[in-house]
Amino acid sequence: MDFRLRTMKPQDSQLLHTFLEHSISFPEDQEWTEETKKEAIDRYLNNWGQMGDIGFIIELKASKEPIGAAWFREFSSNSPGLAYVDEKTPEVSIMVLPEYRGAGLSYDLLRKLIDQASMEGYPALSLNVNKQDPELELYQKLDFEMVRETSNTQVLKRAL
Template sequence: MTAFLLRPAVGEDARFLADMLVEAANWSPGSHRPRLQVLADPALSPYVSGWMRPADAGIVAESPAGHPIGACWFRLFDSAKPGAGFVAGGVPELTLGVGRQWRAQGVGRELLRGVSAMAGAAGHARLSLSVDHGNFAHRLYVSEGFVVVSSTDHSDTMVKILR
């Protein structure tokens, strides 16, 4: 496994988080939705728009040279404007993105564990997410304690109990 470092996400990471949202949206090897298309998508843009709001938190992974390579973060949504993985008010929904060349090297797992600990320390009892059917990250989420609570034709909503 290649070494990498983790640090808290800050407001200046907004552009990189948008890059990682694009990576997450293009999870399939054959998928290539352009950045502008992903960020203009009303189902995806709320995950990064206006970063960093008061309840937002996350972690950025950096290469040994200090270059960002992945990120995992969470936001709170409400029932009036829910995210794809919305389960209830007060339950943060996470997003995870890792650069293609850094996938399958433990980066996503460490980011996910770090954000889970961060959310628990902030007093949250659960975390939620939405993952497309067929996305290899589904196995990662299950292995880290997320369970499917609802499904659509194309995705699952998953929840992890933190405490």
């Protein structure tokens, strides 16, 4: 199967919303209602395409069907994301459809984001991951290190 990587566009926000709903890990040590979960998800995607929003979508080459995405966004201390570290460190979101996992696509997406963030002059990237997620091993191999944890999640940071 052949894949292609493309840059995200503002019109991709609904697709990203669907991907994020299936991949986000909420810390269990906080109470989450459907409304607070929606607010948290929306924070990652509202007005996608603003300054500092960067991401990539991986598609099947023949059909152009999106099968994964990775992106980052900067947050402020007034409205932090789940992996907030500081205002200079964007947070990464990443998801590959289950039937395409194990083919190295997460690695390709994350490597592209790391390279792009470095070229843009960011000092680091952060992400939030469930402790049981098999991708945790990938993040560690790519030099992400834990900065804090909850009962079920870890916030990881990678210096660039």
